Amino acid sequence: MGRSIYFFGAGQADGDAQQKDLLGGKGAGLAEMTRLGIPVPPGFTVTTEVCNAYYAAGKVLPAGVEDEIKAAIGRLESLRGARFGSADAPLLVSVRSGARASMPGMMDTILNLGLNDEIAQGLARRTGSERFALDAYRRFILAYADIVLGVPRDRFEDALGRARRQAAAKLGVDATRLNSAELERKVPDSLLDPESLAALIQRQKDIVLGATGRPFPDDPAAQLWGAIRAVFDSWKNHRAEVYRKIHDIPEAWGTACTIQVMVFGNLGDDSGTGVAFTRDPSTGERRFYGEWLPNAQGEDVVAGVRTPHPLSLTGTGAGGADDGSSLEARMPAVYAELFAVQGKLEQHFREVQDLEFTIQQNELFLLQCRAAKRTGRAAVRIAVEMAKEGLISQREAILRVDPGSIDQLLHPSIDPSAPKELLARGLPASPGAATGQVVFSADEAERRAGQGRAVILVRSETSPEDIHGMKAARGILTARGGMTSHAAVVARGMGKSCVAGCSAISVSQGRMAVTTYDDHGRTTGAITVKDGDLITLDGGTGTVYLGAVPTVPAALSDEFGELMAWADAVRRLRVRSNADTPHDARTARNFGAEGIGLCRTEHMFFDEERIQAMREMILADSELGRRRALAKLLPFQRSDFLGVFREMAGLPVTIRLLDPPLHEFLPQDEAQLAQLSRATGVSAEDLRHKSEELAEYNPMLGHRGCRLAITSPEIYEMQARAILEAACEVAAAGIEVEPEIMIPLSMTRRELSLTRALVEEVAEKVFAEKGRRVDFRFGTMIELPRAALRAGELAEESEFFSFGTNDLTQTTLGISRDDAGRFLGAYVEAGVFAKDPFQSLDVAGVGELVEIGRDRGRAVRPGLKLGVCGEHGGDPSSIAFFERAGLDYVSCSPFRVPIARLAAAQAALAAEAARGPRATD
Structure with a gap:
């Protein structure tokens, strides 16, 4: 050390x-x-x-x-x-x-x-304020007891309430019917007199002694x-x-x-404390932004106990004309110094700064500067504008945006034309729309979210202890706090919708009482919102609505388009999308996908019209019966491929032939069995027997993928015909088409030689019938360790490999992705895995198999195209590995395409930096 x-x-x-x-x-x-x-x-x-x-x-x-x-x-x-x-x-x-x-x-x-006790008296003499010294002392005891001695803060609430009621009596305030929140508003800390504070300090010490068996350390x-x-x-x-x-x-x-x-911000009206940002962390707008509290310590701002004031005359957090409460109005010289400091720091660090400051008797002190947390939308705008200002380069701008954060830009917002029932207004602390059931505790938010329910966490104010509930919730609503409170800062960092400082609500005993107002600010009544009731937050406007409110798709900013264009210019990895329908293909292309890396044909069979024919095929007891059923499916498959090819005109479309085991298509309950029995004339008992016969102990390792083609080649024949007939029809219409037929779950060359011969035989028939030829590629998924190890043999037959990293992870680790949720959390907790290996690639194990497959495949076929179509194709840290591994493309869900594009650009820049310096743009 x-x-x-x-x-x-x-x-x-x-x-x-x-x-x-x-x-x-x-x-x-x-x-x-x-x-x-x-x-x-x-x-x-x-x-x-x-x-x-x-x-x-x-x-x-x-x-x-x-x-x-x-x-x-x-x-x-x-x-x-x-x-x-x-x-x-x-x-x-x-x-x-x-x-x-x-x-x-x-x-x-x-x-x-x-x-x-003695030093507090000395501090009172030195500052001339006994109230200040005693207030500092009681704050210290409270924090030290909680953090160091392990006596929870809630143990001190009754003592603080007694002090407030004692002060209220002296002030002539009737506190008999006030709850703790109302009492705090009526008698804030600044109104606690020395006598009340001295009594409170003694009570706090007594609580510490009772809880720990030892006196508070002097x-x-x-x-x-x-x-x-x-x-x-x-x-x-x-x-x-x-x-x-x-x-x-x-x-x-x-x-x-x-x-x-x-330094002390609570030494009087010439003192204060605050938090500021050199640009708006919610929108990215270039303006000095923040809040302050006069006569307060820093903990008062982030705790949200008091409603803060804006910094400047035009308003920041409150967003309106100045009422004389801004720092600029109250202390113009200090504000001018702070404004100059923030500009100097942003220029020096070339980054948006989050500042904490204290003013002690008109003297400014900075207590912290750090790169500001920001929403995804703000991150994009700030990066692009800083590049245009010459503060950073375009390459630095690409690296400044967390790829995961732009997911926030791609999701719906409140539909402005939808009917809405206004419940309350607060501060727009973190943008985005969120609807969910009201819950009042972090533990309950986590529990219900784990059951698949959408929840909104409602608190008087959040604390760091609520972090797990904030993560689980769709959005956060607080009665107190400003736009730099704990709830606001953490929500922005997580990309969660947040409305803070909603003074119309009061939270107590599992209920939220909401005071309602008319357009002139007059009280009109009250509404009670209970646990489980639905509300909707609009974090961009600070509005809370009763019930669920419809949303509209996200609108991407011009800055987003510019950043993505810069990213596309530097990235090497191509980005495709996993898409099974024309609608998915259109969405993916709109997000910048450069093709489809995985079209899962089995998803096309679950439509009500199609599933019947699929079940007939499975139940047929002869090849002829299967072919008759498949003939009914052919036009549906062909129509699907026509739509996908048209949407992806000129771009490659990788189509995986049927992969799952056949029992997954059979009915699972008695009502479905009865319906199928009536349609086919097969008794329900025989159907149940057939379903049991097809069921497998471990279907992920059973009769699926190319194994279906070996035992029932007519299935892949029908699919190949549907693909190639659709390709010919699209080509005849003058639309460029680039089909890639992919065989799943192969592990031997013989499997591929059989399926390739099948596909090529169908192709020749189709081309002869249509009077035209269409170029297509034949390839396979690498999903099994043996496939990676014998990649050289597979490359003899295959023109491309697509690493199916979901199954490759499963088969390499011997862990079922469907069942591992029961213990993977404990594995990550214990450090066995740094992350869930189904979310972020196990580079040391699965990654090495990818590299082996790459090397052995390209040794036989140098031009072998390599891609990834598992969920890891949209994970930024996995994409960094795929860039280092020299793969050609990644494929992910449509909404993750922009994330993958940016992550691929960052991976390319990281690889370039590792190779050595070069001139920047």
């Missing part, structure tokens, strides 16, 4: 912005801002290496670290002319976590550390060591672990810990 402590202060810093891996995003940002001359309270960062060593040693700080921290505290004392642990000139510090990747609210922070040094350990411990708390899984953040990174001199 290298050095443990990196100091910053007085314009000098040991670290810089390039050391995020070591200092975390927060520590690196503070060091860089200090170097830039931006006002930052001095402090020091304990590195991520110390965190990892702490865990490796069984949660013990490495030798020598405590001495280095004591020395760094001494440097802070010299800079500030104060002493840590002194009542005469008290130095208080914050202890804050900071991983290299932003994890808002997931880990722990403690403010005002270094207080005890020694500031002991407080500091406890806080540092708690910050490191929070790296592996439940909410942080859930967040890391959602955002693919490795556990091995660890967190840094920053100890920083406290």
Whole structure:
């Protein structure tokens, strides 16, 4: 391990912005801002290496670290002319976590550390405000008890309520019928007088003693060591672990810990705190955006306890004319300094910045700068506009957008013409439409979502403990909080619709009471929304509707088109789509698909008209009977292929011949058996016997794929005829057609030679009948380990390979993708797999088989076309592997085509960077 402590202060810093891996995003940002001359309270960062060593040693700080921290505290004392642990000139510090990747609210922070009864009195004398000193003390006890001592915050609610009611009585406020939320609005923290605060502090200490059996620690040094350990411990708390899984953040990174001199935004009306963004993180608009609270600490903004004010005269979060509450109106000189700082930071980092600031008696301090989380729509707009501004290159713009995030752009929004019943309005915290059942707890959201139900998580305000429920929910609605609250920031990062700060709602005891208003803002009554009721959120407008509201398809922005054009210009991998119908093909082409990589013919047989003929074919006891039934299916298949070929004119269409076992087409319940019996004249008992006869213990490894063609070649004959007749008809109409006939589940050359002979014989008959020839390719899916290992033999017969990575993963790992959900989560949790291997390719195992298949296939047929048609074809991390492996294309679902296009471009740029430097555009 290298050095443990990196100091910053007085314009000098040991670290810089390039050391995020070591200092975390927060520590690196503070060091860089200090170097830039931006006002930052001095402090020091304990590195991520110390965190990892702490865990490796069984949660013990490495030798020598405590001495280095004591020395760094001494440097802070010299800079500030104060002493840590002194009542005469008290130095208080914050202890804050900071991983290299932003994890808002997931880990722990403690403010005002270094207080005890005596030091609180000294702080009161030094600041001239007893109320401020006692408020800082009670905040510290609450946070320290929760984070370090493990006494939950809800244990202190009654004590805080008593203090509020005591203050209410002094203020002449009748609090007898007020619930806790109403009481907090009537008696905010700023109205708690010193007597009420002193009584509250004693109650808090009593609660700690009762819960832990020990008095609250009075020694500031002991407080500091406890806080540092708690910050490191929070790296592996439940909410942080859930967040890391959602955002693919490795556990091995660890967190840094920053100890920083406290500055106070709650010292009066000339003080305050806020959060700002250099551009709008929801829309991407180039405007200084954010919120602030006067006479408040930073935790007040993100907690959503008070409704924040906009920064500028034109309004930001509230979106209206200034009422005198903006920072620009209240403190114009501070606002001007902050505006200059935000511009300097965006230019320096060439990235949108998320800033935290505190104003202490008209003096501005920056507490954090980091790359801002943003919606997918905002990410695209920001990247394109920054490239046009010359701040970044087009290649950098491509790399700035998370491919997964653009999924947010491709889904429906509220239909503006649909009838709607307005329920309430709040702040548009994260765009998108979401409909679901109301739930009031994160656990219940997760439970119901696991049952396949759409839910909206409704809370007074969210906390980091709600992360699992926020992930499970379709959308989030909060009564409190602004557009930089925990709910807003996390929802934007997840791409979830969110309406925050909806003051018309009050949440308690499993119900949501909604106060209704007329157009003039007058109260008209109240509505009660219960658990399970349907509501719809419009996160783009901050509107909440009762019931389900229809949606309209997403409209893609001009910036999206530009970014995708830049991506297409640099990517090497082609992107096709998995599509089985003309409608799917049209959707895929509209999203930029360059062909169809997988057309699953079995999906064409489940229509009510067709399934009957399919079942007749299965039940036939002779080849002649099967052929008669297949003749009924031929025109349907041909019609389907005609539609697909027309939609994909000029682009390749890979058609997989019948793959699933035949029992899947037979009826599964008594009503369907009875209906089939009447249609075929076969008794229900005989049908049941036939179904049982065809059923397989492990159908994924049974009588399916090309094995059907070996035993019943007439099935593939009919399908080949339908494909080639459709191709001839489309070609006769002057439409270019490029069919690729793909044989599933092959593992030997003999299987392919038999099926190829079958297809070619049908082709010659069709071409003779139609009086024209159509070029087509013959290929196979690589779904079995033996197929990959014997790829050289298969390439003798096959002109292309398509790696069916769903089944290849299943057969390689010996894990059923249909049943593995019961234990794969535990495997990921235990580190057996970094991710679910059915979502992100197992590069070490399945990936090596892909490379073996590539090498052995191309050794025999150098021009062999290689693609992927499993779900991994739309996964960005898997696409990066396919680029490195030199495959020709990936195929994915239509709505993932843009994701794959961008991921392929990023993979190409990464491969180019690995080969060495080149001139940028």
